[in-house]
Amino acid sequence: MSYEPIIGLEVHVQLATASKMFASAACGSGAPPNTLTDPVVLALPGALPVLNKAALDAVIRTGLLLGCRINPVCRWDRKNYFYPDSPKNYQISQYDQPVCLGGEVEIELPGPTPAVMGEHRRIPLTRIHLEEDVGKLTHGAGDSLIDFNRAGTPLMEIVTEPALRSPDEAFAFLTALRTLLVCAGISDCDMEKGQMRCDANISIRPVGETKLGTKVELKNLNSISYVRAGIAKEIARQLAVVAAGGALTQETRLYDGESGRSAAMRSKEMAHDYRYFPDPDLLPVHIDEAWQADLRASLPERPFDRQRRFIADLSLAYSACAVLIRDRALADFFEETVHAGTAPQAAANWTTNDLLRELTAASLPLRESKVTPAHIAGLAALVKQGVVSSSQARDVFSEMFASGETAAVVVERKGLRQSTDTTQLAAWCDAALAAHAGSVAQIRAGNPKAINSIKGAVMKLSAGKANPRLVDEILRQRLGI
Amino acid sequence: MSQPPDLNIDYVARLARLELTPDERRAYAAQLGGILHYLDVIKQADVSGVEPSAHPLPIHNVWREDRPQPGLTVEQALQNAPRKRDDQFVVPRVID
Amino acid sequence: MDTALIHQPLSALTGLLAERRVSSVEMMAAFIARTKAVEPRLHAFNSFDEPAALAAARASDERRTLGRILGPLDGIPIGIKDAIAVAGAPLTCSSKMLANFVSPYDATVIERLRAGGAIPWGRLNLDEFAMGSSTENSANGVTLNPWDLTRVAGGSSGGSAAAVAASQAPAALGSDTGGSIRQPAAFCGLVGVKPTYGTVSRYGLAAFASSLDQIGPLTRNVDDAALLLGVIAGHDPRDSTSLARPAPDFPVEMVARRGPWKLGVPAEYFREGLDPAVAAAVRKAIDFYSAQGGEIREVSLPVAAEYAIAAYYIIATAECSSNLARYDGIRYGHRTQNATDAIDLYARSRAEGFGDEVKRRILLGTYVLSSGYYDAYYLRAQKLRTLIRQDYLRALDGLDALVTPTTPTPAFRPGEKTADPLSMYLADIFTVGVNLAGLPAVSLPCGFTAAGLPVGLQLIGRHFEEPRLFAVARSYEQAHAWHKMRPTVASSE
Numbered sequence A: 001m002s003y004e005p006i007i008g009l010e011v012h013v014q015l016a017t018a019s020k021m022f023a024s025a026a027c028g029s030g031a032p033p034n035t036l037t038d039p040v041v042l043a044l045p046g047a048l049p050v051l052n053k054a055a056l057d058a059v060i061r062t063g064l065l066l067g068c069r070i071n072p073v074c075r076w077d078r079k080n081y082f083y084p085d086s087p088k089n090y091q092i093s094q095y096d097q098p099v100c101l102g103g104e105v106e107i108e109l110p111g112p113t114p115a116v117m118g119e120h121r122r123i124p125l126t127r128i129h130l131e132e133d134v135g136k137l138t139h140g141a142g143d144s145l146i147d148f149n150r151a152g153t154p155l156m157e158i159v160t161e162p163a164l165r166s167p168d169e170a171f172a173f174l175t176a177l178r179t180l181l182v183c184a185g186i187s188d189c190d191m192e193k194g195q196m197r198c199d200a201n202i203s204i205r206p207v208g209e210t211k212l213g214t215k216v217e218l219k220n221l222n223s224i225s226y227v228r229a230g231i232a233k234e235i236a237r238q239l240a241v242v243a244a245g246g247a248l249t250q251e252t253r254l255y256d257g258e259s260g261r262s263a264a265m266r267s268k269e270m271a272h273d274y275r276y277f278p279d280p281d282l283l284p285v286h287i288d289e290a291w292q293a294d295l296r297a298s299l300p301e302r303p304f305d306r307q308r309r310f311i312a313d314l315s316l317a318y319s320a321c322a323v324l325i326r327d328r329a330l331a332d333f334f335e336e337t338v339h340a341g342t343a344p345q346a347a348a349n350w351t352t353n354d355l356l357r358e359l360t361a362a363s364l365p366l367r368e369s370k371v372t373p374a375h376i377a378g379l380a381a382l383v384k385q386g387v388v389s390s391s392q393a394r395d396v397f398s399e400m401f402a403s404g405e406t407a408a409v410v411v412e413r414k415g416l417r418q419s420t421d422t423t424q425l426a427a428w429c430d431a432a433l434a435a436h437a438g439s440v441a442q443i444r445a446g447n448p449k450a451i452n453s454i455k456g457a458v459m460k461l462s463a464g465k466a467n468p469r470l471v472d473e474i475l476r477q478r479l480g481i
Numbered sequence B: 001m002s003q004p005p006d007l008n009i010d011y012v013a014r015l016a017r018l019e020l021t022p023d024e025r026r027a028y029a030a031q032l033g034g035i036l037h038y039l040d041v042i043k044q045a046d047v048s049g050v051e052p053s054a055h056p057l058p059i060h061n062v063w064r065e066d067r068p069q070p071g072l073t074v075e076q077a078l079q080n081a082p083r084k085r086d087d088q089f090v091v092p093r094v095i096d
Numbered sequence C: 001m002d003t004a005l006i007h008q009p010l011s012a013l014t015g016l017l018a019e020r021r022v023s024s025v026e027m028m029a030a031f032i033a034r035t036k037a038v039e040p041r042l043h044a045f046n047s048f049d050e051p052a053a054l055a056a057a058r059a060s061d062e063r064r065t066l067g068r069i070l071g072p073l074d075g076i077p078i079g080i081k082d083a084i085a086v087a088g089a090p091l092t093c094s095s096k097m098l099a100n101f102v103s104p105y106d107a108t109v110i111e112r113l114r115a116g117g118a119i120p121w122g123r124l125n126l127d128e129f130a131m132g133s134s135t136e137n138s139a140n141g142v143t144l145n146p147w148d149l150t151r152v153a154g155g156s157s158g159g160s161a162a163a164v165a166a167s168q169a170p171a172a173l174g175s176d177t178g179g180s181i182r183q184p185a186a187f188c189g190l191v192g193v194k195p196t197y198g199t200v201s202r203y204g205l206a207a208f209a210s211s212l213d214q215i216g217p218l219t220r221n222v223d224d225a226a227l228l229l230g231v232i233a234g235h236d237p238r239d240s241t242s243l244a245r246p247a248p249d250f251p252v253e254m255v256a257r258r259g260p261w262k263l264g265v266p267a268e269y270f271r272e273g274l275d276p277a278v279a280a281a282v283r284k285a286i287d288f289y290s291a292q293g294g295e296i297r298e299v300s301l302p303v304a305a306e307y308a309i310a311a312y313y314i315i316a317t318a319e320c321s322s323n324l325a326r327y328d329g330i331r332y333g334h335r336t337q338n339a340t341d342a343i344d345l346y347a348r349s350r351a352e353g354f355g356d357e358v359k360r361r362i363l364l365g366t367y368v369l370s371s372g373y374y375d376a377y378y379l380r381a382q383k384l385r386t387l388i389r390q391d392y393l394r395a396l397d398g399l400d401a402l403v404t405p406t407t408p409t410p411a412f413r414p415g416e417k418t419a420d421p422l423s424m425y426l427a428d429i430f431t432v433g434v435n436l437a438g439l440p441a442v443s444l445p446c447g448f449t450a451a452g453l454p455v456g457l458q459l460i461g462r463h464f465e466e467p468r469l470f471a472v473a474r475s476y477e478q479a480h481a482w483h484k485m486r487p488t489v490a491s492s493e
């Protein structure tokens, strides 16, 4: 019998707010332990929560980007359970009236080669709700330490339908979601820092069966590649159990990315009786059309929409699009370069190759780049006019990047302007011909490719300033070929 | 008054994280049984079509702007902690 | 020291300070001396900080010398229920759980008192975490009634009521979740106010049941209640349920409202179970209003009378079971020795730290929220809450206030009701519906039983209509002298 896997994801995303979900203490990572707290975060007697509007706005914006229905009335509920990282021993969350219902995430599967776009699919969502993060436990030999700095950070939980069919789809889902959320400024989605966390519900069933099989919840998938590997391993584990005639048990398993193995969790929360009820300290939120319209106006173009537009309107190669849409600022930079008059493919090459290379080498973020779209447009124009060769242009780019000067200034300062002075060119050519008698002989013997070494010599003599087209003309004229 | 058949006092005490002595267990089961017997009066009320009220007044959309405020110092945060080490709260080792 | 000083209402004390006939330090010293003298008999205080109180009084005197007083209550001590956070002071909630807890922050009401120059005075006893009606559920022992030391002061704000009645403080703050200000006010012959839900910030009040809790004043007379409520009321951005409207100027608006009054008498509340002396005193008060030209109308509260207690105990305990989950011995509070793991730590710390009634309510609240019972109990109670509010608003239509007894009986004896928790719950019949509906209510003295125990009259108004309630209460108070009576424990000095 052949089986198919059914995968659903629950993704927790920390929202990039300055203060906490229900407290005014600052959010942040890397601060010394227990320095980002207040009476509310620590759940001291008498402390009360107050909603951070920016966090709610972020979730509504996410919902609008993902085509969710925005609940006209959403509500805050308490999820009651005891755990040392949870200061109140209940989590403020949303039970039956979340901010967003439905919606979908568009994903792109890998193509046959990196230059070819893969298939796109839409993964339906169940809901998106807003809740608060817990503190951080560090386990020692005999005890555990708790730092509540992270406690109360706004956390958006995105729940998919059981609609993913492969580890690759899960990988593509998280990639697409991360790109979208980073692009909209909703989260930094750094999985290493725990800003994005993913649990997967995995089951298998015989192909053709419509009921869902026994589901296993896989936790601790704390990088995108762990998500792919962990799900693949879990599917393989379930198939092996079934193949051996065994039965699967519904359980929660912790994945260990290092070893690639998972193990059933030992401490099972006794029955999941969370006793949800509306938080009496918080009031419902009514989200009207005007509010949504305001937020809609602040939304960026979605990355895959942008990719479609780049391909359709700018005839840009897919491989360049794929790089550009991953980074909203870079794609904006690219578009501005095109608006400044640069041909799209050239603009794409400059931004995705040269600019990114220089930024990486200098460990600079794009916003600190001294090279602006106008710089690139200027340089591209000089190349087009034949003032500099493309190899010179690369050096000019590096100079611009280092100094912030325009291409024209760099070309003048470095004397890089290509020489079109035919007398000078002829003199360099003659000198090169004289110095490379062997190559001349080869040419005459019927090997025209030997001209390249002579051209190289001319470029060397001219310190790269000789216009290659004119050099070629003069040499051929001299050689009579 | 006897304990209603569906009051599982051990289950409730576990959920509430309250360890009960055998005497307490018996006493609470009996008392809660009596109280629940009284509370069952609400089952007679006609509440069809009635909206529940979680709050006494129908207020909504209360929030604050996203501006961080100074909170507690680490000393204040830990001043009442029964056990602390390295500026953190200490609990018996938690297993996953 | 003039012993008369400590028996004065706030309105008189402010005058004495303004006329420089007494300094704040002298006044504070008098209340300290009085507290020390009667405290062994009463036990109204869990603790007090004498040096801090005197330092605050000195600072007030200096302000007054410079002509820079901060408000009408500058230099006057106000007793504080030990469930309200005062920075640097113990906050025990009369629980072993918080025996060693010191709050690092001020409740909003404390900030407001301080901003007005008032002196937060003492940590007043209560039923543990405000759960109870007699202050018997205190880990620190019962507070006795200044009018009769063989009886309870009521609860949960029993310490607040006893301290004012015994002149250990001229006024105090309590909190009222189901009658916890009004009932001890009635038992101790004081004015007690449960404001409209949201009028006073709950920030810094250790929560019992969030959707029901309100802080309010316990005072010697209505003018004092209006004055003190004015100082502590108003919007607080740290409490989401705080009303966004500015608090009225209670003393000014109160005198702007005049009778004769249209009052409603709920028929269901004058039936069996009502103590004859209480019934007689309340009837006489109603006759007074009628004689003043008032219109007395019989009204009905069918849903509230039948279901309010049940709905209240479901909602209050559900909220308490969750609100008190934070007491786990990790960040603060009582912690058991040698716990083997976190679950053991929770279960034993909480078993050791909480008293009997708190455990009972946590268990009940956990049960009514638990899987399979939520709809039958909690959700149904919330629907009844809607109907109960409608009940009150319908009854109040066209009226200035509803009139009821505050309690079915006068102060009872310690131990009289502890064996049967349900009997204690049932005594909340007149007060809990008001909290479910979020309405304002006042209890004021309306006479004494033959045995000399005070009787309380409850006036219930529409939302936000405290000034009208105060005016109705004041017109009775000005024609009677009950509020000027002092208990023997006070005159024994």
Ligand SMILES: [Mg+2]
Pocket: A082, A083, A084, A085, A086, A087, A088, A089, C328
């Ligand atoms: Mg906890």
Ligand SMILES: [Zn+2]
Pocket: A012, A131, A157
């Ligand atoms: Zn979650």
